[in-house]
Amino acid sequence: MVKSTITRAAHATPEPVAARVRGLSDRAIAWIFVAPTLFLLLAVNIFPLIWTIRLSFTNYRVNRPNRDIEWIGLRNYERILTDADVWQTMQATAHFLIWTIVLQVLIGFALAWLINSKFRSSNFWTTVIVLPMMLSPAVVGNFWTFLYQPQIGLFNHAVAFFTGVDPASFSMIGDVHLAPWAIVIADTWMWTPFVMLICLAGLRSIPASIYEAAECDRASKWRQFWTITVPMVLPFLMLAVLFRGIENFKMFDLVVQLTGGGPGNTTTLTSIDLKREAFERWRTGYASAYAVILFVTVFGLASIYVKALNKVKER
Amino acid sequence: MSYSVTDPSPLSRWIAGVTVVLYAMITLLPLLWIIATGFKSPEDSIAYPPKVIFEPSLEGYVNLFTTRTRISEEEQATPPPAETWYERIAREQGQSIAGPSRYGERFVNSVIIGFGSTFLCMVLGTAAAYAFSRFRVPLRDDLMFFILSTRMMPPIAVAIPIFLMFRQLGLNDTHLGMILLYTAVNLSLSVWLLKGFIDEIPVEYEEAALIDGYTRFQAFTKVVLPQAATGIASTAIFCLIFAWNEYAFAVLLTSGTAQTAPPFIPTIIGVGGKDWPAVAAGATIFLVPVMVFTILLRKHLLRGITFGAVRK
Numbered sequence: 001m002v003k004s005t006i007t008r009a010a011h012a013t014p015e016p017v018a019a020r021v022r023g024l025s026d027r028a029i030a031w032i033f034v035a036p037t038l039f040l041l042l043a044v045n046i047f048p049l050i051w052t053i054r055l056s057f058t059n060y061r062v063n064r065p066n067r068d069i070e071w072i073g074l075r076n077y078e079r080i081l082t083d084a085d086v087w088q089t090m091q092a093t094a095h096f097l098i099w100t101i102v103l104q105v106l107i108g109f110a111l112a113w114l115i116n117s118k119f120r121s122s123n124f125w126t127t128v129i130v131l132p133m134m135l136s137p138a139v140v141g142n143f144w145t146f147l148y149q150p151q152i153g154l155f156n157h158a159v160a161f162f163t164g165v166d167p168a169s170f171s172m173i174g175d176v177h178l179a180p181w182a183i184v185i186a187d188t189w190m191w192t193p194f195v196m197l198i199c200l201a202g203l204r205s206i207p208a209s210i211y212e213a214a215e216c217d218r219a220s221k222w223r224q225f226w227t228i229t230v231p232m233v234l235p236f237l238m239l240a241v242l243f244r245g246i247e248n249f250k251m252f253d254l255v256v257q258l259t260g261g262g263p264g265n266t267t268t269l270t271s272i273d274l275k276r277e278a279f280e281r282w283r284t285g286y287a288s289a290y291a292v293i294l295f296v297t298v299f300g301l302a303s304i305y306v307k308a309l310n311k312v313k314e315r
Numbered sequence: 316m317s318y319s320v321t322d323p324s325p326l327s328r329w330i331a332g333v334t335v336v337l338y339a340m341i342t343l344l345p346l347l348w349i350i351a352t353g354f355k356s357p358e359d360s361i362a363y364p365p366k367v368i369f370e371p372s373l374e375g376y377v378n379l380f381t382t383r384t385r386i387s388e389e390e391q392a393t394p395p396p397a398e399t400w401y402e403r404i405a406r407e408q409g410q411s412i413a414g415p416s417r418y419g420e421r422f423v424n425s426v427i428i429g430f431g432s433t434f435l436c437m438v439l440g441t442a443a444a445y446a447f448s449r450f451r452v453p454l455r456d457d458l459m460f461f462i463l464s465t466r467m468m469p470p471i472a473v474a475i476p477i478f479l480m481f482r483q484l485g486l487n488d489t490h491l492g493m494i495l496l497y498t499a500v501n502l503s504l505s506v507w508l509l510k511g512f513i514d515e516i517p518v519e520y521e522e523a524a525l526i527d528g529y530t531r532f533q534a535f536t537k538v539v540l541p542q543a544a545t546g547i548a549s550t551a552i553f554c555l556i557f558a559w560n561e562y563a564f565a566v567l568l569t570s571g572t573a574q575t576a577p578p579f580i581p582t583i584i585g586v587g588g589k590d591w592p593a594v595a596a597g598a599t600i601f602l603v604p605v606m607v608f609t610i611l612l613r614k615h616l617l618r619g620i621t622f623g624a625v626r627k
Contacts, residue, residue, distance in 0.1 A: 142594065146352070152363055
């Protein structure tokens with residue numbers, strides 16, 4: 001019988017190589033498969049993080065590479081935590097976080113509840129509602145400045161249409177009191193569908209039999225809503241809040257394009273402030289300490305929250 | 316269909332439908348406005364009050380893709396014949412086309428970096444997800460959580476050392492640098508999503524393949540990968556969309572050769588004030604592909620945005 005090329009090649013292969021191809025142990029494969037991912041994440045996330053922590057104890061400035069780097073201990077941290085501007089930034093971030101979450105939870109849940117009544121073509125409209133959240137926040141944020149223009153903007157004219165005020169009389173992104181709401185509105189427009197989708201999944205996970213049982217026991221609709229719907233959807237809702245919370249704490253692209261942090265410092269969220277310190281004033285050491293504080297805050301708050309979430313899930 | 320006491324009444328269903336459709340219309344309005352503005356002339360785009368009905372014009376698109384110079388008065392009196400339709404549109408504004416603008420390049424950069432990072436991310440992510448799904452990797456849960464936690468860091472916070480590192484390695488403002496960076500950013504998403512998809516494939520298929528004499532690696536490529544194809548495809552689209560939309564790293568680490576479209580589009584300006592039709596045209600071309608992908612993805616959307624935490 002003529003040996004096929006493959007068999008001949010197989011016989012020509014040196015024994016150790018053949019053994020390796022044939023018999024890679026599961027453990028070896030596991031490591032070969034996982035290693036590149038871990039390596040890349042270490043190189044692009046953990047290594048920079050350690051570097052940031054190191055820099056945070058120095059007075060290093062990127063734009064002055066020849067100056068001696070001095071170790072100044074915790075002075076950067078001290079300066080940040082006692083800086084009134086930083087606290088104002090934190091307040092702006094808190095305002096943005098709280099209001100976006102409140103509005104998105106209320107509107108998102110209401111929408112999900114309405115969609116769950118399964119009217120005709122509800123799937124189609126769900127897809128339509130979801131569109132904004134998948135788009136580029138920077139590009140959309142930039143266009144919202146156009147919608148917010150006092151005379152020519154669509155938003156001002158829509159408000160004028162419903163309330164009768166002069167569309168040229170107010171500027172959403174130019175006014176110190178309105179600007180914080182301008183970013184809340186744009187973010188709510190963009191991310192309400194996210195909360196809606198998660199709530200919808202929660203509502204659909206409730207078996208109809210529970211409602212049927214409640215109906216047999218003559219529980220009112222109101223009662224059913226508060227004792228069945230809300231508790232069953234709560235874990236889902238809390239998950240949505242976790243995601244939105246982390247994302248909006250990091251918020252940069254949408255707001256920086258929409259208001260650039262202005263007017264004054266009214267919409268300067270922490271990420272925007274950090275970017276200014278690091279890449280405009282080039283205070284690298286100071287900005288590194290700032291970054292560490294933010295990271296510890298997100299991580300701390302998120303882990304406390306996840307504990308609470310797990311408790312709700314267990315109930 | 317069987318009747319159930321818990322079904323909402325036709326009237327409440329109708330009210331729900333109308334409310335949702337109304338919300339959808341309002342939410343869609345800014346998007347439609349972007350598309351419409353792209354087809355307005357610059358005068359119509361800043362009309363007071365805003366024009367809903369207008370004469371469509373391709374000026375925005377011409378301005379987006381070209382750089383133009385003003386024609387002097389005498390040249391205007393004896394213009395050389397306009398050869399192309401876009402030259403004619405520019406002439407009507409008293410301008411002459413000088414050359415292509417940067418938008419084309421930036422868009423191509425977005426495509427190269429988006430697809431490059433998605434490809435790399437899928438190769439690494441599928442392998443890691445398979446290993447986490449099927450083998451007893453030591454500290455598996457800790458490693459999975461570590462992978463997820465990389466997503467919690469504000470991009471600006473890691474940008475400082477990445478900026479320094481890239482400068483040292485000569486990766487600042489290069490395609491390769493951005494591809495590696497976006498791959499790392501998206502790995503958490505791809506590993507988590509793909510692990511979910513691979514977990515759903517019964518182990519018995521592979522065991523049968525192994526008994527038939529396949530090696531582990533063959534079982535992975537010939538049995539698991541085809542089974543996970545839908546999951547891999549939808550994960551890939553998610554990675555592509557995130558890389559496509561990314562702004563913070565792009566604006567900090569790129570300026571010329573590797574700049575993507577999101578940092579570029581807001582910088583489009585016209586003569587005397589912002590050229591909104593050109594901005595809108597650029598945004599439309601950039602956003603519409605994502606809208607199409609979103610519609611294709613709608614079944615897996617929830618899973619993707621929650622990193623596989625909610626599967627429906």
